[in-house]
Amino acid sequence: MKILLAFSFLFTTLIFQCAGQDVSGYWKGTLSMRGCFPENNIELQINAKGNVLAGDSYHYQDIDNYVKKNFRGSFDRISKKLTLQEGSVTTYHIPQRCVICVKNFDLTYYREGNKETLKGYWSGNVLNTLQSCDGGNIILTRIRESAFKEVPEIKVDTGTIRLDFYDNAQIDGDSITVLVDKQVVMTHQRLSAKPLTTYVKIDLNNTFHEIEMVAENLGSIPPNTAILIITAGKSRHSLTLSSSEVKSARVRIVYDEEITKGGETIAALLKREPDQ
Structure with a gap:
């Protein structure tokens, strides 16, 4: 009976831990791809309502070179997996020679002590085309406030x-x-x-x-x-x-x-x- 109660308590605790995960907030990482800049900073600003995710993504080198897009997605709290699909480009400020890549993300949430990360893979297509962008692995770390200081x-x-x-x-x-x-x-x-x-x-x-x-x-x-x-x-x-x-x-x-x-x-x- 004691073993059964202990197992039941552990199972309930795990369920509450999964249910209590909140991926809302700011997540920052970098990705490398061919194009204008060899390395791009990326920030995801995630708003979670239940299992539904929405927000804005910033791909930037600095405040003078950036692309802002919105995204939607979902979060499975049991598997800790996130899927995000970028949608429309809301603002951009990049050289004319540059092209915009609209991305999809398949990520998994991890927590080690106080450090929270999203790890996974991204893929995408050049805006308004079927041309594929270079996909790759990506790691994003939770940050307290936006690292990208956007111009109003x-x-x-x-x-x-x-x-x-x-x-x-x-x-x-x-x-x-x-x-x-x-x-x-x-x-x-x-x-x-x-x-x-x-x-x-x-x-x-x-x-x-x-x-x-x-x-x-x-x-x-x-x-x-x-x-x-x-x-x-x-x-x-x-x-x-x-x-x-x-x-x-x-x-x-x-x-x-x-x-x-x-x-x-x-x-x-x-x-x-x-x-x-």
Whole structure:
């Protein structure tokens, strides 16, 4: 009887341990493949609801070279196996010579002491083709917070976007230079209560723009801070940007076709002239 009770307790404990596994969180690893960069960092941001998995994947070299995709999958808590399939590309910023590989992952969850890992194999195809990517083994380790410091993104549904830069709070003599996709659009302009205004347009072949604010001086109260108001159609977004002599501030504007449903097409919107 004691042996039977002990076995029953052990079996119940194992069931609760399996049921208690939570793979939600950040997982970081590297993979090697032919292409633009010999080694890519990869981060999976997993959200688990029961046995259903969803989230975002980042394949990146640095904040200037990355691809962001969403994924869906499943988790078998008994076998500890995960299957993930990447779906649509939500954002990318890579050289034109590069191609995007949409991947599938077959992984197994392991825990040794306080270290948690996902080990397995990945495969994939070049985006919108049947051409296979180089598959291979992969190991990802759980991390506490995202290792990829993404530039903030604003999703818009119109072809013409207005950018207004204001000094933040006290007017202290800050001056800035602003670049759009690394091209200077205003230089050595002093921030004040009156906006510094410029416009950008979404391109059908390049559905996002990167806005960079460079501090030309720090004013009397460092660092150089500004309020950026982004007006896109009927939507309005407010951001606080902070830059210094060694670090600029960035934000990306991304066209999201899901926002424009039942309205004008982006091609029609691109023909609009900005309100002066």
